[in-house]
Amino acid sequence: xxxxPSIKSRxxxxxxxxxxxxxxxxxxxxxxxxxxxxxxxxxxxSDKSCWIVGDDTQESLPDNSRFVSQDGIDTVFxxxxxxxxxxxxxxxAGQNESFLWDIHNLATRAGLASEQVKMFExxxxxRRLFCTHCYTLTEGxxxxxxxxxxxGRLLLVRDHFSRIHAAYxxxxxxxxxxxxxxETEELS
Amino acid sequence: xxxxMKVHVSAIRKVAPTIKEFILTPADGEFFPFxxxxxxxxxxxxxxxxxxxxxxxxxxxMDNRQYRIAVRLQPESRGGSEFMHHEVHExxxxxxxxxxxxxxxxxxxxxxVFFAGGVGITPFMSYIPEMLRRGADFELHYMYRxxxxxxxxxxxxxxxxxxxxxxxxITSSRAEIADIMAHCPQGTHLYICGxxxxxxxxxxxxxxxxxxxxxIHYEAFAAPKPGKPFVAELKKSGKTxxxxxxxxxxxxxxxxxxxxxxxxxxxxxxxxRSPVLDGDIEHRDEFLSEKExxxxxxxxxxxxxxxxxxxxxxx
Ligand code: FES
Numbered sequence: 001x002x003x004x005p006s007i008k009s010r011x012x013x014x015x016x017x018x019x020x021x022x023x024x025x026x027x028x029x030x031x032x033x034x035x036x037x038x039x040x041x042x043x044x045x046s047d048k049s050c051w052i053v054g055d056d057t058q059e060s061l062p063d064n065s066r067f068v069s070q071d072g073i074d075t076v077f078x079x080x081x082x083x084x085x086x087x088x089x090x091x092x093a094g095q096n097e098s099f100l101w102d103i104h105n106l107a108t109r110a111g112l113a114s115e116q117v118k119m120f121e122x123x124x125x126x127r128r129l130f131c132t133h134c135y136t137l138t139e140g141x142x143x144x145x146x147x148x149x150x151x152g153r154l155l156l157v158r159d160h161f162s163r164i165h166a167a168y169x170x171x172x173x174x175x176x177x178x179x180x181x182x183e184t185e186e187l188s
Numbered sequence: 189x190x191x192x193m194k195v196h197v198s199a200i201r202k203v204a205p206t207i208k209e210f211i212l213t214p215a216d217g218e219f220f221p222f223x224x225x226x227x228x229x230x231x232x233x234x235x236x237x238x239x240x241x242x243x244x245x246x247x248x249x250m251d252n253r254q255y256r257i258a259v260r261l262q263p264e265s266r267g268g269s270e271f272m273h274h275e276v277h278e279x280x281x282x283x284x285x286x287x288x289x290x291x292x293x294x295x296x297x298x299x300x301v302f303f304a305g306g307v308g309i310t311p312f313m314s315y316i317p318e319m320l321r322r323g324a325d326f327e328l329h330y331m332y333r334x335x336x337x338x339x340x341x342x343x344x345x346x347x348x349x350x351x352x353x354x355x356x357x358i359t360s361s362r363a364e365i366a367d368i369m370a371h372c373p374q375g376t377h378l379y380i381c382g383x384x385x386x387x388x389x390x391x392x393x394x395x396x397x398x399x400x401x402x403x404i405h406y407e408a409f410a411a412p413k414p415g416k417p418f419v420a421e422l423k424k425s426g427k428t429x430x431x432x433x434x435x436x437x438x439x440x441x442x443x444x445x446x447x448x449x450x451x452x453x454x455x456x457x458x459x460x461r462s463p464v465l466d467g468d469i470e471h472r473d474e475f476l477s478e479k480e481x482x483x484x485x486x487x488x489x490x491x492x493x494x495x496x497x498x499x500x501x502x503x
Pocket of ligand 1: 452
């Protein structure tokens with residue numbers, strides 16, 4: 001279930017359907033998240049292809065799936081997206097929210113409109129954290145406060161989401177008194 | 189009207205059978221550069237009323253010596269274009285607003301495609317110098333009827349050569365809009381300025397073919413159309429205002445010293461939104477959602493009117 005955002009910038013993931021007017025459909029899933037879009041993939045009658053980021057796992061994937069390593073997505077998708085016809089949709093499922101937005105940002109840089117990138121609610125609630133003090137990005141954050149591996153500050157993980165960094169913002173939680181260490185809470 | 193400026197009409201010339209161009213220079217001080225796609229609002233004082241119409245600037249945005257506008261004679265309208273064509277002479281003084289922009293290019297586009305219909309060429313006249321300076325990829329599809337419109341074709345041909353595609357409905361075939369749209373590369377943005385039918389065609393085609401709607405930009409020449417006369421009652425100021433058939437509600441309010449914020453005067457920007465207490469609204473704007481329109485609780489007085497004989501406004 002998606003948390004109800006208390007902050008506007010926190011993304012909400014809508015239900016996704018297939019628009020029959022659209023010419024080309026590209027499905028992209030991080031390893032382990034194909035299930036999220038399997039139904040839609042099967043239901044899509046038009047010109048479609050399926051990409052998996054990561055390795056071939058035991059998941060039941062469509063025959064013609066192509067695989068890309070996480071390190072390769074910039075180059076592979078960068079070119080792929082630029083060659084799409086203008087009438088295209090991209091569907092993304094991921095373990096982490098940051099993955100969805102990394103793909104979104106690659107697509108918009110290639111010229112697609114934001115509304116052409118359809119994102120499924122992420123599987124986990126792991127966040128990418130952006131430290132507003134030293135700009136370090138940390139993956140897989142599930143608790144607040146969180147000690148920044150870049151500068152060692154104890155960060156309050158805010159619900160404010162930066163689409164450019166595909167990350168949540170962290171700000172020092174005990175600026176006044178470094179000994180004041182609030183209790184750790186799980187993020188939703 | 190925000191921060192009115194006085195200008196001189198320094199030259200007037202015919203640029204097409206029904207289109208006149210006006211060159212405006214500052215009455216005092218200096219003009220400032222504007223962004224491509226900007227418009228100004230010209231105030232016209234007729235015997236009986238004040239008309240304010242928005243016109244796109246068609247000069248080079250970096251040229252601060254002059255502002256240029258082109259006005260097509262529209263005899264079926266509320267008299268603004270007739271006033272410009274018949275009552276305004278070289279050397280006259282006019283009052284305008286500083287430039288505002290509701291139609292600027294999206295510079296993130298990989299390619300820009302312009303559809304201009306008739307006098308809808310005007311905003312693109314200010315786009316092009318800036319596009320050339322930036323080395324942007326663009327093409328212009330210009331549709332007109334040479335017995336009426338078709339201004340600047342020669343100048344455009346000199347300026348942009350093969351990037352200009354003209355379609356004169358008197359002599360040549362029509363633009364294959366569907367075809368042009370189908371061949372746009374990824375990252376293209378479309379811009380349309382012209383009659384509603386042209387805008388509708390392109391938008392409809394976009395829906396049919398899965399074009400990203402946010403990459404289709406348009407601007408209608410949105411001078412308010414005349415309608416039935418009605419009476420507006422204002423709750424806060426206690427005024428009762430008669431709105432004749434050829435005046436917009438906004439103009440009638442202004443004539444009675446009720447100032448309403450406004451920008452486009454064409455029902456697209458949302459600035460003039462005003463609450464309605466009672467009466468049936470004839471919505472003519474592009475701004476309110478279908479839901480807001482059917483709720484009948486607010487009106488865009490720059491273009492919309494009353495269906496009933498009275499409208500009670502909470503202003
Ligand atoms: S002034 Fe822009 S909507 Fe009325």
